[in-house]
Every structure is written in structure tokens, then in C-alpha cells.
Amino acid sequence: xxxxxxxxxxxxxxxxxxxxxxxxxxxxxxxxxxxxxxxxxxxxxxxxxxxxxxxxxxxxxxxxxxxxxxxxxxxxxxxxxxxxxxxxxxxxxxxxxxxxxxxxxxxxxxxxxxxxxxxxxxxxxxxxxxxxxxxxxxxxxxxxxxxxxxxxxxxxxxxxxxxxxxxxxxxxxxxxxxxxxxxxxxxxxxxxxxxxxxxxxxxxxxxxxxxxxxxxxxxxxxxxxxxxxxxxxxxx
Numbered sequence: 001x002x003x004x005x006x007x008x009x010x011x012x013x014x015x016x017x018x019x020x021x022x023x024x025x026x027x028x029x030x031x032x033x034x035x036x037x038x039x040x041x042x043x044x045x046x047x048x049x050x051x052x053x054x055x056x057x058x059x060x061x062x063x064x065x066x067x068x069x070x071x072x073x074x075x076x077x078x079x080x081x082x083x084x085x086x087x088x089x090x091x092x093x094x095x096x097x098x099x100x101x102x103x104x105x106x107x108x109x110x111x112x113x114x115x116x117x118x119x120x121x122x123x124x125x126x127x128x129x130x131x132x133x134x135x136x137x138x139x140x141x142x143x144x145x146x147x148x149x150x151x152x153x154x155x156x157x158x159x160x161x162x163x164x165x166x167x168x169x170x171x172x173x174x175x176x177x178x179x180x181x182x183x184x185x186x187x188x189x190x191x192x193x194x195x196x197x198x199x200x201x202x203x204x205x206x207x208x209x210x211x212x213x214x215x216x217x218x219x220x221x222x223x224x225x226x227x228x229x230x231x232x233x234x235x236x
Contacts, residue, residue, distance in 0.1 A: 040151065040166040044195030044230030051196040051222045052230040053188075053213070054169060056145060058083040058111055060202030061090050067207055068100050074214045076224040077102050081145040081167075084109030084129030091136050098137045103226040105143035106130060106164065115152035122158040130162070143167050143227055167227055169199040176201045181208040189216045195230060196222075 044050055055067065057080055071078055080097050082104060087094045098104050108114070108125040109132075117125065126144055133141055144164040146155060151166065159166050173187040184206055188198050200206050217224050 039156070040168050041197070041227075041231050042168045043170040043193070043197055044227070045233060046194045048230075049194050049222050050225045050230045051192060051194075051198060051217055052225055052227045053078045054145065054167070054197055054199050054227060055080045056083075056107055056199065056201050057081065058086045058107070061086075061093055063202035063204060063207050064093055064097065067202060067210060068097065068102070070207070070210045070214070071102070072100065074211075074224070076214065077226050078224065079103040079105050079143070079227040081105045081107040081143070082129070082133070083107045083111055083147075084125075084132050085111075087129065087132055087136065094133065094136055098139065103143075103228055104133055104137065104139065104141055105145065105167070105227065106133070106141045107145050108147050111147040113148065113150045114146045114155035115150045117152070117154060119154040119157055122152075122155045123162070126158055126162055126164065165231070167197065167231075169197045171196055171198040173198065173200050173206070175203050175206045175209075179203065179205050181205040185209040185212050185216075188213045189220075192217070192220055192222055194222075197227060197230065 044052060055078055057064070067078075080102055082094060082097075084107075094104065106126055106129050109128045110125065112121070112125055114122055114125070130141055133139065142164060144159050145167045149168060151168075156166065170193070171187060171190070173184045175184045178184070184200070188200070188209070214224060
């Protein structure tokens with residue numbers, strides 16, 4: 001009987017821990033906390049009708065201006081997670097994104113797999129891009145999107161020491177692979193929920209789908225906003 005009680009208690013403790021982790025993923029700011037305090041946002045504030053298009057940029061320079069024009073036409077702002085190697089080659093374009101009122105965020109320098117890097121390598125990937133964008137635009141980025149969504153303990157440590165929030169996503173349009181505007185549109189708007197973080201890239205078919213995406217957001221009562229505003233716990 002004693003062994004049974006101990007086993008039952010152990011199972012109860014495991015259940016409560018798992019329940020707490022599950023709740024953390026789907027409430028408040030949508031941050032998931034892993035062992036050791038590692039933390040990533042997979043969605044924004046569930047209490048506000050905000051959604052955010054995340055534009056991850058390592059290529060597609062020719063599609064940035066068309067995207068900016070559409071955002072201007074709809075009067076909305078987005079967050080561009082830029083790669084450092086791209087920014088180094090396209091400094092004026094990065095300045096244009098910022099000057100048009102959009103948020104700039106960090107996507108590493110060489111698109112390296114963070115899970116395979118040690119602490120210093122992760123730190124360097126982030127800080128080199130950080131310093132470049134600060135030099136170009138005079139701002140200090142505070143959001144980091146891990147390339148390919150690959151995360152690791154050393155990456156989280158580097159982000160924490162650099163004052164960065166780690167951003168993942170709740171929807172992935174997979175527009176880099178499936179070059180189809182209808183698929184991009186459908187994945188972006190399917191089952192929209194408060195706080196959705198929607199991953200996109202600058203591609204021809206994403207540009208084509210963008211007006212439909214923004215129209216659908218508005219029709220369903222959602223506001224397109226930056227990731228920073230979306231993840232704020234008390235966003236207004």
C-alpha cells in the first residue's frame with residue numbers, strides 16, 4: 001500500500017508539472033518556458049485581437065519594396081527579422097524598412113543552426129547583426145528569431161545575456177518552399193486566433209497573397225501589428 005501511495009503521488013506531481021507547462025504555452029503572452037529558464041514566444045497576447053506577419057529576410061531584396069508599398073496602402077506595420085549578411089549587402093534597403101515605420105529584428109548573421117553552436121558562436125551570430133543594424137539605423141534590436149526555428153540552451157543563454165526575447169511562430173506559411181500564393185494565403189489566415197505570429201518571407205507569391213491576407217485579417221476583426229506590440233502582456 002505504501003508503494004502504491006508513493007507511485008500515485010509521483011504520477012500526480014508529473015501531471016501537475018505537465019499541466020503547468022501546457023498552460024504556459026497557451027495563456028498570457030504565449031511564452032513557453034523550458035528547463036533552465038529558456039523562454040520563447042510562440043504567439044502573442046491572447047487577450048487582444050492582434051496578429052503579426054513576421055518577414056524573415058536573407059534573400060528576396062527585390063520583393064521588399066512591393067511589400068512595403070502594400071503595408072503602406074493598408075496603413076499597417078510589420079516586423080522584419082533581417083539576416084546580418086543580407087543587411088550588409090543591402091544597407092539602404094534596411095534603412096528604408098526602418099524609415100517606413102516597420103520593426104527591425106534579429107535573424108542571426110549567417111543563418112546558422114543555433115542548436116549546433118556553442119555559446120560564443122551563438123553570441124557572435126546575434127551581436128554581429130545587432131551592431132550592424134545599430135550602425136545602420138541607430139537602434140538596438142531586442143527580438144531574435146532563430147534560423148529555421150532551431151533552438152538550444154546555449155542560444156537561450158546568449159539571448160538572455162544580450163537582452164533578447166526569442167520569437168518563434170504559431171503559423172508558418174512555408175512560402176519559401178511552396179511557391180503558391182493560394183497556399184500562402186490559406187496558411188496565413190486559417191483558424192486565426194488572438195496573438196498569432198505568422199511566418200513569411202519576401203517572395204513573389206507572398207507579395208501576391210499579401211493584400212488578401214491583410215483584407216482577411218480586417219474582415220475577421222484582427223489588427224496587423226508588430227511582434228513587439230503583439231507580445232506585450234498589457235498591449236492596448
